[in-house]
Amino acid sequence: FAGLPFADKSFDVVCASFVVHGFHKKFRKKMYAESSRIAKSKVIYHDYGKGLPSIPVLLIELLEMIVGGDYLNFRKNGLKEMKENFKTVIEKKINPSLSWYICEI
Incomplete structure (x- = not known):
């Protein structure tokens, strides 16, 4: 993801x-x-939040674990990580399992 062909x-x-x-x-x-x-x-990142998953989200969780990546760790620590990397971060819950993370530089 580093080195995208865009100016600052x-x-x-x-x-x-x-x-x-x-x-x-x-x-x-x-x-x-x-x-x-x-x-x-x-x-702005639209991604999973820390909330309790609904039944459809439980299926998504199973699929995410099969696919790999770092889904479970992100759900647990994603907001904390963003707060360590941006000036301010506001989490706007979309539903119990999804959030918008509005990060100010």
Whole structure:
């Protein structure tokens, strides 16, 4: 994710949906840094939250564990990691299992 072909501060806002949870912590840090580099003010991630899963989400959890990645660790620590990498982070719950993470640079 590092080294995208865009100049610093190329975009007003950078958004990513259902991407962050698929990477391990080391790569997520690189993603946070690169997103911060190319955004002017905010980065918004739409991804899983820490809430209790519903029945359909339990199926998704099973599939995510089969696929691999770092889904369970992200659900547990994702917000904390973002707060370590951005000036401020607001978690906006979409439903019990999904969130928007609005990150200020």
